[in-house]
Amino acid sequence: MGAEAGVDFVIAETFSHAEEALIALDVIKQTGLPAVVTMALHREPVTRDGFTPAEACKRLEAAGADVVGLNCIRGPRTMLPHLEAIRAAVSCHVAALPVPYRTHDDEPTFQSLHDPEFDGLPFPTGLDPFMCTRYDIASFGETALGLGIRYLGVCCGAGPHHIRSLAESVGRTPPASRYTADMSKHAYLGTDARPAQGEPGVRRAALAALRLGERPVMAPRVGSTSAGSCIAGGAAHGFSLPHRSPAPLAARAGLCPAGGQGRLVSERAEGGVRGGTLGSPR
Numbered sequence: 001m002g003a004e005a006g007v008d009f010v011i012a013e014t015f016s017h018a019e020e021a022l023i024a025l026d027v028i029k030q031t032g033l034p035a036v037v038t039m040a041l042h043r044e045p046v047t048r049d050g051f052t053p054a055e056a057c058k059r060l061e062a063a064g065a066d067v068v069g070l071n072c073i074r075g076p077r078t079m080l081p082h083l084e085a086i087r088a089a090v091s092c093h094v095a096a097l098p099v100p101y102r103t104h105d106d107e108p109t110f111q112s113l114h115d116p117e118f119d120g121l122p123f124p125t126g127l128d129p130f131m132c133t134r135y136d137i138a139s140f141g142e143t144a145l146g147l148g149i150r151y152l153g154v155c156c157g158a159g160p161h162h163i164r165s166l167a168e169s170v171g172r173t174p175p176a177s178r179y180t181a182d183m184s185k186h187a188y189l190g191t192d193a194r195p196a197q198g199e200p201g202v203r204r205a206a207l208a209a210l211r212l213g214e215r216p217v218m219a220p221r222v223g224s225t226s227a228g229s230c231i232a233g234g235a236a237h238g239f240s241l242p243h244r245s246p247a248p249l250a251a252r253a254g255l256c257p258a259g260g261q262g263r264l265v266s267e268r269a270e271g272g273v274r275g276g277t278l279g280s281p282r
């Protein structure tokens with residue numbers, strides 16, 4: 001049935017009991033499609049029915065699973081040792097999809113993490129302090145691939161940057177890589193030869209313009225960032241525009257990030273002042 005629907009393979013995941021995973025595998029096998037079956041390992045380093053992850057995966061492979069492994073519950077650090085044991089125990093593909101949290105030996109699952117600055121249980125809505133960085137996930141990807149684990153993902157809690165970082169860590173360049181941070185362009189930390197070091201000055205200038213009412217104010221020496229001011233919801237505020245914006249000055253009026261009726265009162269772009277007062281704020 002699945003094959004007629006264009007399904008390539010079927011995934012059964014987050015099983016705490018090996019016996020349940022075997023039942024799921026049996027059902028998948030009836031479709032004739034490849035089966036991916038991954039177990040969830042809780043605080044105890046065995047399944048709920050007492051098998052080590054390696055034993056459980058060995059049984060699943062023997063019963064016909066094409067991919068076996070672990071997903072959810074544990075973060076990279078406390079999942080990796082078990083993945084290594086699974087990899088040594090089976091010859092089929094191995095899957096690894098940890099949660100993106102910094103679990104550790106004392107608190108090996110994301111449900112068991114405790115926050116010293118919070119009396120309640122962090123799981124599931126207070127896990128922010130334990131979140132893996134994109135670099136943690138990249139490190140996990142490199143290590144897992146080095147172990148011969150080639151079905152990789154990130155489970156509950158993953159953000160787009162985690163998935164992107166994981167893909168890049170194993171040599172892929174997904175479409176989302178166009179959003180990967182290029183720190184060479186950072187205003188203060190970057191190495192770009194055309195710095196925007198005047199940005200704080202631009203903000204001050206924009207605010208000064210507002211304090212001066214409608215009097216046109218030229219931005220100070222600012223490199224290539226532009227300043228404006230805006231009346232949004234009756235409250236005046238200054239804003240700066242991204243440098244190197246290709247839009248002509250007139251088209252850039254109204255670019256206020258607060259979505260208000262932006263009025264560019266002054267701009268100093270690369271190469272000098274290229275515009276003056278466009279109009280008074282309403």
Ligand SMILES: [Zn+2]
Binds near residue numbers: 071072073099155156
């Ligand atoms: Zn999950």
